[in-house]
Amino acid sequence: MSPPEHFVVEYAINPWMDTTAPVDTELAVKQWEGLRETFVRLGHEVHVLMPEIGLPDMVYAANGAFSVDGVVYGARFKYPQRTAEAAAHRRFYDTIGWRYVTPSQTNEGEGDFTYLPAALGGLVLAGHGFRTEVAAHAEAQEALGRPVISLRLVDPRFYHLDVALAPLDDENVVYYPGAFSEASRSVLAQLFPAAILATEEDALAFGLNLVSDGRNVVLNSEATTLAARLREAGYTPVPVELSELKKGGGSIKCCVAELRR
Structure with missing residues (x-):
């Protein structure tokens, strides 16, 4: 996670960003700290990637890379405003000794990649259509x-996979069907017949931009509707307020790069 000490909305690269809407950076930091403390309270270790001046979106740490079993597929951002973030993430992974694969294809890390270790022995789901090129999936x-x-x-409001779909445990997911093409909806239905489906209202509230440890x-x-459905399915919803960071087009998951050793 990377604190939003320099977070502002000074450009618009997704439908949620409004450069005329004021951002309370102090509140953003307070809300981010509450999120970090939530993960620590739930028993998770949080590494902090120090923010850099001139990179206001660095708080959305999920976009910097995608890792599986200590191997890191690096990010190559679509927009020049975020390009330098990839190097900051690479320095972190170099520090902890993980193998880093430099991408040649445009991709935005965990924004468009997620992993289910028990599905088919280890399955990556990958989004494309707005930010990540489909050629990056093969890479x-x-x-x-x-x-x-x-x-x-197919819906620009859901420009990354992580605002349209999320793993709930090692083999099941929750998603909003309207974010995907008809063919992709068919694939998801075949792969995950027990998936939880989210309403458009909850998807627009960034409800799918979540992080699950399989229980919490x-x-x-x-x-709120999604939280109730999760509770009925046996999970424990842990609600967190991130109103300021939503102004940049992200929420819980966007702030977290999961480290899969």
Whole structure:
């Protein structure tokens, strides 16, 4: 995670960013710290990547890379405003000694990649359509040695996979069907017949931009219907308020790069 000490909305590269809407950076830091403390309270170790001046979106740490079994497929951002973030993430992974694969294809890390270790022995789901090029899916498969399933995003409000779908445990997911093409919806239905489906209202509240440890599901506090469905399915919803960071087009998951050793 990377604290939003320099967080502002001074450019617009997704439908949620409004450069005329004021950002309370002090509140953003307070909310981010509450999120970090939530993960620590739930028993997770949090590494902090120090923010850099001139990179206001660095708080969205999920976009910097994607790792599986200590191998890191690096990010190559679509927009120049975020390009330098990739190097900051690489320095972190070099420090902890993980093998880093430099990408040649445009991709935005865990924004468009996620992993289910028990599905088909280890399955990567990968989004494309707005930020990540579909060619990056094949490159990630070669880098990580895991099968990759391509899913096409069709609604610009859900410009990354991580605002449309999330793993709940090692083999099941929750997603909003309207974010995907008809063919991709068919693929998801075949792969995950027991998936939880989110409403459009909860998806627009960034409810799917969540982090689950298989039991506790940390999600945006506005996604109340989804929280109820998760509770009914046996999970424990842990609501967190991130109103300021939503102004940049992200929420819980966007702030977290999961380290898969």
